[in-house]
Each structure stands twice: as C-alpha cells, then as structure tokens.
Amino acid sequence: MFIVMVSSECAPVAKVGGLGDVVQGLAKELSIRGHSVEVILPMYDNMRYDRIWGLTQTFDDLWVPYLGHAVHCAVFFGFVDGVKCFFIKPHSSHNFFDRGTYYGNRDDPDRFAFFSRAAMEFLLKSGKHPDIIHCHDWQTGLVPVLLYEIYMHLGMGHPRVCYTLHNLKHQGVCGPEVLRVAGLDPNRLMNGEKLLDHTHPTACNLMKGGIVYANFVSTVSPRYAEEIRSSDLGHGLQGTLAAHAGKFGGVLNGVDYNFWNPEIDWRLPKTYGPNDISGLFDCKDALRDRLMLQDRFKPLVAVISRLDPQKGVHLIRHAIFYTLANGGQFVLLGSASEQGINDEFWGLKHHLNDNPDVHLEIGYDDDLAHLIYAGADMMVVPSAFEPCGLTQMISMKYGTVPVVRATGGLADTVFDANYAHKPYEERNGFTFEHFDTAGLESALGRAIGLWHRYPRYFNQLRINGMRRDYSWNHPGTDYVNIYEWIRA
Numbered sequence: 001m002f003i004v005m006v007s008s009e010c011a012p013v014a015k016v017g018g019l020g021d022v023v024q025g026l027a028k029e030l031s032i033r034g035h036s037v038e039v040i041l042p043m044y045d046n047m048r049y050d051r052i053w054g055l056t057q058t059f060d061d062l063w064v065p066y067l068g069h070a071v072h073c074a075v076f077f078g079f080v081d082g083v084k085c086f087f088i089k090p091h092s093s094h095n096f097f098d099r100g101t102y103y104g105n106r107d108d109p110d111r112f113a114f115f116s117r118a119a120m121e122f123l124l125k126s127g128k129h130p131d132i133i134h135c136h137d138w139q140t141g142l143v144p145v146l147l148y149e150i151y152m153h154l155g156m157g158h159p160r161v162c163y164t165l166h167n168l169k170h171q172g173v174c175g176p177e178v179l180r181v182a183g184l185d186p187n188r189l190m191n192g193e194k195l196l197d198h199t200h201p202t203a204c205n206l207m208k209g210g211i212v213y214a215n216f217v218s219t220v221s222p223r224y225a226e227e228i229r230s231s232d233l234g235h236g237l238q239g240t241l242a243a244h245a246g247k248f249g250g251v252l253n254g255v256d257y258n259f260w261n262p263e264i265d266w267r268l269p270k271t272y273g274p275n276d277i278s279g280l281f282d283c284k285d286a287l288r289d290r291l292m293l294q295d296r297f298k299p300l301v302a303v304i305s306r307l308d309p310q311k312g313v314h315l316i317r318h319a320i321f322y323t324l325a326n327g328g329q330f331v332l333l334g335s336a337s338e339q340g341i342n343d344e345f346w347g348l349k350h351h352l353n354d355n356p357d358v359h360l361e362i363g364y365d366d367d368l369a370h371l372i373y374a375g376a377d378m379m380v381v382p383s384a385f386e387p388c389g390l391t392q393m394i395s396m397k398y399g400t401v402p403v404v405r406a407t408g409g410l411a412d413t414v415f416d417a418n419y420a421h422k423p424y425e426e427r428n429g430f431t432f433e434h435f436d437t438a439g440l441e442s443a444l445g446r447a448i449g450l451w452h453r454y455p456r457y458f459n460q461l462r463i464n465g466m467r468r469d470y471s472w473n474h475p476g477t478d479y480v481n482i483y484e485w486i487r488a
C-alpha cells in the first residue's frame with residue numbers, strides 16, 4: 001500500500017508530545033512491513049534540522065489557493081530516521097511556520113487550515129495517488145473534508161482517509177472564516193451534521209470535520225475510545241462519535257523500541273535487559289551523579305511530563321513532597337507552556353534547591369529523559385485523563401515501575417501489583433482511581449513500601465513490564481487491517 005501521513009509533528013524533527021512519536025513510529029513500522037510511506041509536514045523554522053538527512057528542495061512551484069489568490073510554496077524532501085518526509089514551505093508574509101514555536105499562536109487554526117490545503121494541493125500537483133491518507137488531530141482535520149469536498153472532484157477519487165484523534169481537549173474550535181482559508185464554503189459546512197461546533201453555536205470545529213468526513217476514525221487506546229464516546233472526556237464530541245460509531249475504534253499506540261530500548265541505548269552508561277537488570281543500577285548511580293543527588297539506599301521516583309493541567313500538576317507537586325517524606329528521592333523533568341505553572345515549578349525548584357534528595361529540571365531534554373527512564377525506580381503519571389500515554393510504556397521497557405491513575409491508555413497498559421485480576425507475571429505497576437492526593441498516596445505508598453520491604457517482588461514487577469511487548473508490532477497490524485478495511 002502507498003500511505004501518506006499528513007501531520008503537524010513527526011519525531012524527532014518536530015515533536016511536542018506523543019503525536020510526534022506516533023507518526024514516526026507508525027511510519028517506520030509500516031515501512032518495515034513493505035508499505036510505501038511518506039509524511040507531509042510544515043517546514044517550521046524551529047525544527048531539528050540536524051535530524052533530517054539529505055534535505056533538498058524537490059518542488060519549487062506549488063501554488064496553494066488562499067483567500068481568493070494563491071500562496072507560492074516550495075516543498076523540501078529529506079529522511080527523518082529513515083522515514084521519507086516532505087516539508088511545505090510557504091513564501092508568504094504570514095510566516096505561517098516561521099514563529100519559533102510549533103503551536104500557541106492566535107492564528108493556529110489558519111496556519112493549519114493552510115497546511116492541510118497545501119498538503120492536498122501537493123498530492124494533486126505532484127501526481128501522487130496514495131491508497132491511504134492518514135491524518136492526525138485537529139490540525140489536519142480538514143484533510144478528509146478537502147478530499148471529499150474539493151479534491152475528489154479534481155480526480156483524486158482513489159485515496160481513503162484514516163483520521164486519528166490523539167487528544168480531544170484540543171479540537172481546533174475557531175471562527176467559520178477559517179474554512180475560507182482552506183477554500184471551503186462555510187455555508188455548506190456549518191451545520192450540525194458537519195463542522196458546526198456543539199458548544200459554541202457559531203463556531204467551526206475542525207476535529208469534528210475530520211470525524212465526519214474520514215473513512216475511519218481511530219483514537220489511541222481502547223479505553224479512551226470508550227471514555228470519549230460516553231463521558232465528558234469527549235469535550236462535546238460524544239454525540240458525533242456515537243453517530244459515527246461504526247467507523248470508530250481504539251488502537252493502542254506503540255513505542256519505537258529502536259529508540260527506546262535499554263538493550264541498545266547508547267545514551268546509557270550501561271545497557272541491560274530483562275534477563276539481567278544489573279546495568280539498571282549503574283544507570284541509577286549515573287543519574288544521581290549527573291543531578292548531584294546523594295547516594296543513599298532510597299527509591300528514586302520520577303516524573304517526565306509536559307506540565308499541563310491534564311497531567312495532574314497538583315498531584316505531581318504532591319508526589320514530590322510525599323516521596324521526600326517517605327524516604328525517597330525525586331527527579332522531575334518537565335516543561336510548562338502556561339506561565340503560571342512554569343512560575344510555580346521554578347518557585348518549587350528554588351525552594352528545594354538545597355535538598356540532596358530532589359532535582360527538578362524545568363525544560364525539555366531528550367537525552368536526560370533516557371537516563372531518567374533507566375535510572376529511576378518508579379515513574380508517576382497522575383493524569384486527569386490520558387488518551388494513551390507513552391511515558392508509562394517507555395518506563396516499563398526500561399524496568400521503571402509505573403504508578404498511574406487508571407484512565408485512558410494508562411488503564412489499558414498498567415496492571416496493579418496488588419489488585420489486578422491477572423497472574424503476578426502480568427502485573428507491572430500500581431494504579432489508583434481517584435484524581436486526588438489520597439488516590440495518589442494509596443498507589444505511591446504501596447510502591448515505595450514494596451521497594452523497601454520486598455525488593456524481589458519489586459524487581460519482578462520491573463521484569464514483567466520489560467517483557468511485555470508494547471512495540472509497534474501489534475498496532476502496526478491493527479492499522480494495516482483498518483487500511484485494508486476502508487479500501488474495501
């Protein structure tokens with residue numbers, strides 16, 4: 001099959017969170033299976049250009065319709081971790097992708113509406129005939145709308161669209177004039193069955209457009225699929241998802257084990273695997289050295305996360321003090337986009353500066369993340385909601401025991417050491433139900449207790465997690481089945 005991914009992120013070149021990892025990991029998995037895969041991305045000025053191999057301009061005369069005239073674009077090609085990527089670079093005074101950031105601009109809906117249109121125009125003008133277009137999140141929700149409203153009538157009758165929802169909290173709710181940016185007619189599309197938002201009666205919802213028009217809609221875990229169809233976690237799209245239930249399902253994301261794998265991870269001082277976890281303790285020493293934590297017989301608890309209300313920032317804060325009060329050490333690697341949260345964690349960092357049992361690293365650091373995954377004993381993920389979550393799956397691969405709130409993909413992947421209805425060799429972490437400090441303490445307290453009192457059982461949990469296959473192997477098969485189903 002010929003599959004084209006249209007996305008606003010692809011790791012490691014343009015990554016804000018799990019979306020970037022998923023696009024890269026799935027593209028690689030599909031390529032390994034013999035499919036032809038290409039990814040179309042915006043050409044951001046702040047991308048990791050050092051992670052693109054052989055970047056060259058491949059198309060210099062792409063004119064993308066834009067509000068009654070056309071914007072001249074160039075298209076560049078390069079390999080990102082072996083994946084073929086096309087980057088769209090508009091020459092326009094709007095500087096759509098020259099903002100120094102990926103998101104967070106007031107005109108984000110315009111920027112990505114333009115990108116969606118440009119991607120479709122590129123497919124048409126370059127004569128590509130993909131079997132499948134796979135697009136992701138609100139940023140590319142207009143892709144299937146454009147296919148069926150415009151490009152099908154220009155000869156693109158062949159492709160089928162799979163649309164993946166990574167986070168329902170961000171739906172691209174905007175003014176209907178954004179549709180004009182993409183060359184679509186608001187009068188035709190702004191009704192309840194199509195792109196009219198449910199909560200804001202005059203607004204347009206780009207994610208809803210993707211759901212309505214795509215041939216198949218997936219989300220990133222079976223539990224989250226259930227939650228967004230039947231609870232407030234659908235953020236107003238429950239009805240739309242229920243109406244389209246026949247083409248909707250959850251596929252758990254995978255983890256790229258070429259990148260996240262302690263057996264081959266060159267960033268670690270010592271590699272290790274489930275048959276011999278001794279290298280893990282060298283990594284713990286190295287992590288303590290690097291962050292200047294004291295070397296004591298204490299469990300090391302970690303958080304690696306965006307510091308966003310979704311991730312339970314008040315529970316992350318509580319976990320720090322609870323761990324310290326219960327004889328543990330704590331490492332946080334987190335970045336906040338909200339100023340208030342950023343200030344709060346910088347304040348906390350200064351407050352705890354002299355404590356030899358804690359280190360807070362505010363920022364984004366891929367290399368440090370690898371060492372923390374390897375060196376920590378437990379990883380806390382206390383999310384209010386979590387569509388899939390990669391952090392807990394990466395942690396398990398590195399033998400770090402996850403302590404998570406049982407929601408979305410966390411509930412699908414972490415099975416409680418004490419309460420799961422599973423044999424011990426399938427249990428791999430600690431879970432709690434209630435999104436509050438008592439809930440967190442109930443799980444983190446048991447984890448720290450087991451580490452101290454029954455290290456053999458604790459290490460067995462590590463190994464159980466390491467042995468479980470959360471690679472792209474299973475999800476790769478699921479997506480190929482979906483593609484084949486919609487082609488038929």
Ligand code: ADP
Nearest residue numbers: 017018305306333334335363364365389390391
């Ligand atoms: P989300 O996509 O909601 O941010 P996921 O758990 O799906 O959450 O994916 C998070 C990814 O981003 C993981 O690969 C995690 O290691 C990485 N990550 C999150 N915060 C940081 C950070 N501050 N520095 C480095 N990597 C981070």
